[in-house]
Amino acid sequence: xxxxxxxxxxxxxxxxxxxVGPRSAQRMAYHLLERDRNGARQLSVVLQExxxxxGHCSQCRTLTEKALCEICASPRRERAQLCxxxxxxxxxxxxxxxxxxxxxxxxxxxLSPLDGIGPEDIGLDIxxxxxxxxEIRELILATNPTVEGEATAHYIAEMAAPxxxxxxxxxxxxxxxxxxxxxxxxTLSHAFEGRRDI
Amino acid sequence: xxxSEQARRRRLVPAFVLHTRPYRxxxxxxxVFTEAHGRAGIVARGARAGxxxxxxxxxxxxxxxxxWSGRGELGTLTGVEAxxxxxxxxxxxxxxxxxxxxLVVRFLHRDDPHPxxxxxxxxxxxALAGDxxxxxxxxxxxxxxxxxxxxxxxxxxxxxxxxxxEADRRYAYQLEAGPVYLRDGDAQAxxxxxxxxxxxxxxxxxxxxxxxxxxxxxxxxxQLIAHHLGGRPVQSxxxxxxxSYTE
Numbered sequence: 001x002x003x004x005x006x007x008x009x010x011x012x013x014x015x016x017x018x019x020v021g022p023r024s025a026q027r028m029a030y031h032l033l034e035r036d037r038n039g040a041r042q043l044s045v046v047l048q049e050x051x052x053x054x055g056h057c058s059q060c061r062t063l064t065e066k067a068l069c070e071i072c073a074s075p076r077r078e079r080a081q082l083c084x085x086x087x088x089x090x091x092x093x094x095x096x097x098x099x100x101x102x103x104x105x106x107x108x109x110x111l112s113p114l115d116g117i118g119p120e121d122i123g124l125d126i127x128x129x130x131x132x133x134x135e136i137r138e139l140i141l142a143t144n145p146t147v148e149g150e151a152t153a154h155y156i157a158e159m160a161a162p163x164x165x166x167x168x169x170x171x172x173x174x175x176x177x178x179x180x181x182x183x184x185x186x187t188l189s190h191a192f193e194g195r196r197d198i
Numbered sequence: 199x200x201x202s203e204q205a206r207r208r209r210l211v212p213a214f215v216l217h218t219r220p221y222r223x224x225x226x227x228x229x230v231f232t233e234a235h236g237r238a239g240i241v242a243r244g245a246r247a248g249x250x251x252x253x254x255x256x257x258x259x260x261x262x263x264x265x266w267s268g269r270g271e272l273g274t275l276t277g278v279e280a281x282x283x284x285x286x287x288x289x290x291x292x293x294x295x296x297x298x299x300x301l302v303v304r305f306l307h308r309d310d311p312h313p314x315x316x317x318x319x320x321x322x323x324x325a326l327a328g329d330x331x332x333x334x335x336x337x338x339x340x341x342x343x344x345x346x347x348x349x350x351x352x353x354x355x356x357x358x359x360x361x362x363x364e365a366d367r368r369y370a371y372q373l374e375a376g377p378v379y380l381r382d383g384d385a386q387a388x389x390x391x392x393x394x395x396x397x398x399x400x401x402x403x404x405x406x407x408x409x410x411x412x413x414x415x416x417x418x419x420x421q422l423i424a425h426h427l428g429g430r431p432v433q434s435x436x437x438x439x440x441x442s443y444t445e
Binding site for chain 1: 216254260290297300
């Protein structure tokens with residue numbers, strides 16, 4: 001069945017979403033058109049505004065429509081503790097899971113020589129400037145425990161070392177509720193090396 | 199299933215992951231270096247999340263036994279097992295690990311088996327993950343890689359006369375031809391780097407004693423690698439300039 005050009009365009013446009021193929025794009029398009037016109041209008045307005053207005057926080061680089069994000073703007077946040085993460089969703093995850101009261105720096109990625117992603121592509125020049133300002137006492141490196149995340153953490157630790165800033169790395173180990181038998185060897189060896197007094 | 203598809207089933211092949219990138223919602227595309235089949239591209243479905251998450255194992259520097267099937271550009275991962283402890287270089291040495299991974303990705307073509315280079319690669323990782331001299335491990339691997347790729351480094355004789363290299367002579371190493379006795383004006387020529395005989399002999403024996411020998415060996419190999427890769431510089435080198443922002 002041939003669809004009208006506009007519906008075709010809508011289906012094609014929806015395919016830019018992750019995990020959406022031709023089939024689901026078609027289902028979404030017809031759902032919006034047949035059952036939820038208001039939702040569709042609402043979505044288009046919000047999407048337009050978000051795409052136009054959301055930029056990066058001038059301090060932590062996370063996504064926000066303001067000059068400073070909520071966390072960086074909050075007077076209750078401790079400015080001496082800075083936690084470095086790879087993505088804005090990592091900020092969300094830490095905010096929900098921990099009682100961290102400091103501020104964040106979002107790299108929007110990690111160092112990856114094979115993808116051609118170098119220090120300045122992840123804002124390390126901006127981070128270096130912040131570190132030099134002298135307000136930060138502790139730097140918490142919460143990049144992912146992958147090889148690239150590890151290299152990124154080490155690179156940042158080297159940047160902070162000459163400035164006398166305390167640098168910590170999040171622990172990696174056995175998941176809560178897990179069984180040692182089923183934990184992969186790398187994780188288990190990290191957990192073992194990172195053991196501590198109780 | 200036809201017999202040719204059957205033939206493309208690989209079982210428990212010793213391998214290392216060189217690089218991964220996210221694919222779709224929860225999958226990974228792996229760039230792997232295998233002992234029997236050289237470099238290969240493999241999709242690991244669902245590897246990033248849920249019950250089939252295997253991203254803990256599918257990391258660079260972890261010796262693996264991989265099984266996969268499929269023809270054409272990308273295979274499909276069907277099994278993965280650890281084949282020993284991860285050989286992850288610690289601290290700054292991690293950059294050297296990323297560097298040799300980049301070299302393998304840049305020099306090796308897909309499906310071009312190099313079992314000897316695989317052994318050298320594993321040896322280099324073992325050296326970097328342990329506490330052996332980092333620079334010697336890197337230089338040794340660079341020489342082995344160039345040799346395996348057919349760009350053999352000449353370190354034992356003068357290229358024109360075939361005479362043995364003498365430790366206290368100076369040579370002009372021509373990147374295409376090899377070392378020749380240094381004459382006036384050679385040093386300024388393109389594609390030439392000046393080295394002492396001592397450096398060439400040190401590379402032959404894999405020892406590298408003394409600061410000057412190390413510096414010359416580093417420069418010679420850097421130029422040879424850049425020459426054979428052409429154009430795009432090796433990205434991992436940028437990591438070694440760390441901390442320059444704050445120093």
